[in-house]
Amino acid sequence: MKKFILSLFFSVILILPALADAQTAGFYIKSYDYYAYLGKNKVMTVQETIDVEFIDRRHGIYRSLPEKFSAYRYDGKNERFMEYKQEYSSVSTSPDKNTTDAESSVFTIKIGDENKTIIGPHTYTIKYKCVMYDDRIDLSDFFYYSPLGAYWETDIEQFNFRIDFEEPIPADTQFELYSGNIYSEANGLNVDCHYNQNCIWGKANKIPEGNAITLFCELPDGYFVGAKKVSPFWTYLCGILSLASCLLTFFFIIKAKHKSPVQTVEFYPPNNISAAEVGFIIDNEANDSDLMALYPEWAQKGYIQITEDKKKVLTFTKLKELPEDAPEYQKILFKKTFSRSKNFTVKNISSSYISELEKAKESLHDAFDKERSLYEDDFLSLGLLYLCSFMYTLFLCISSPVSRWDNLYLCMLVIPFHVLGSILNKGFYSRYFRQIKPVIKTTLMILFCIFMGGVSYGAFQETEFQVPLVVVYVLSVLY
Template identity: 35%
Template sequence: MFKLNFKKVFAFLFAFILCFGCIDIYADDGGYTIDDYKVNAIYHSNNTIDVKEVIDVNFSSYRHGIYRNIPETMYINRDEKYKLKIQDINVLNDEYEVDSDSGNRVIQIGSADYTIIGPHTYTLTYTIVIPEDYHSDLDFIYYSVLGNNWDTTINYFSFDIQFEKALTEDEMSNIEVFSGSLGNQSNDLNVTPIITSTSISGSAYDIGAKQAITLFGKLRQGYFVGAKQTTSKIPFIFLGLAILFGLYSLIRAFLLKKTHITPIVNFYPPKDMDPAMVGTIVDESVDQEDLMALIPYWASKGYLTISEKEDDLVLTKQENHEPPILKHQKKIYNGLFKTKN
């Protein structure tokens, strides 16, 4: 009888993730650098931010354009999460499409009909709507003025944020700048902010890929007025579900109290759900591991083969199979085999 060795399975999955953990999927990855990146924003008293970005890009090879990914979720810590709304998106003098993918508002800028090489300037505007916070004793600023989604270097970055409502001296002294890798709580990029009662500005040079700059500051309670309300119905919904589940459990226990039930552990996902979907449902987050789990899944379906060559894993596209049809699978699959099989 076959016995599943969990230690070996987890060791294989861990090794597999290490092999592919550095892969990032972008439709137009590489082939350009950002020479100059300016952010001008107005921080309104209702906790919305009007943003204008001017991005000077230098393409070293022919490309259709760039992607601008704006997070739609704001994490203050592990237990405090806010759903953002990115609205009123506009790109000046360039074709663009807007979509949502992997927790980001994705702005695809450029034309499918022609390519660009050399310098090009992109100008875009949008509004970030931040909901009312969960705190009763303070308000706060938490603004990722530079997100970590860029897969290229930025030679020079600057920002200037104007506040609709003036800050007090205490609030000005509470403003902190975090910069560097995602989640970093220091200022590795050496951003020196200039803070006044009505503005914050700053700049940084030679920023590597996947780097971020975030502003954080504690404000007086009531600084933001008229912010988008976080719904108060959610706790009652969970309470109602808990009551219904409790009643169901009691009835089920009463009906089956004389029946011995042997629990069966199921190692298979629900029908028509791939590993990325299951991983997302488990922790309510799309993680890189969820996406990478699609690769052995595709191998089991015959979309590709996995072989070992000189201590590397090689993925080979199988031409005799139709590619995946689900949108998220198709995007990653086509990204893997964009230039060769």
């Protein structure tokens, strides 16, 4: 009698965790029989019989099925991380009716009646078809499937499965079985599994909630015939729109930068335009030659005198000061030229003169910012450029035939590059940073290329169509 009581005590202790999980879910599964028939077209016809014990009153159960999965595949050269899609159809349940829902890549069969509750034992029969897509690898086919998914939030006392093959598998086929949590790479549930050329079957007991059983095997190329293929429509459409947006952006930028001014017959520049400004107008850039053109102009206006000795060395002699309303860049150059004496010889150029020359160029450039801008405002061209780059990132992300919506967050990652581009191109660094602007742009280019490589990597797993577009995109953003 004491032995019986002791045995009963330990039995209760061992079953308490299972009862706790069952009470949380309101039910547990006593027996789960899974049967499937795998056709040559990679469509599985499935029937599941589930014996449920309801501890609390419930309206029914949910059967959740994954709509996509990922796997590493060898394409003959490299191991590629591939994502695949699955679809479900022809769903029927008994004895209770069902509704279906698809959200976050999970297809859910809701079985039960909202006007009816169940307690105690209840048996469900679920039938459906699972359409698995073509693997997109010419080297081989493969079978990867989970007869028991990890979506059950209760314990399963006994699970049996069997999958029959329409086409016998090769005799040397080796199945791999993974069981346990979703990250398990071993048979953590000690599933008893067997297979031959016509079917694979097995069973497992005492399966905790959130555990799965997954089967995998490599098959010769051509084993599956007529498997559903992912439509390339979105990929090609996105590619065409991406290329079109890049070309359109190029067109507007070039048009804005090279817009021809109205030509008038002039022998001298207008009174309010200096020789240095004329040089800037020609190429939209302040350089040494633009500023050197000021000396003949000053001589013509009587501010300086230019003489040349026998060795053809030029000497500038100061005659009078520039007017108070002279542009800042002219004052900088004039003051530095005659900072030591009234005479300045070209051969006596010092490093400090070169430094002041750079400041004068900065000032000349600033003189044409904002209201004196020679070209159309950068807002249009930059706006189109950033719209183009965002569109391309969007198209690149959604063109993946499987995970197009999961990758949309990548579009947001391109925004920091747009902000940096705006800062560099809108003249916020007009004085202090302009000298290191090429270094900043080069660094940005390197970082952007690394970024685009990461963004594009996912698309490369699906199609090679995007490769030339990445080059066009990078060039357009860094133009």
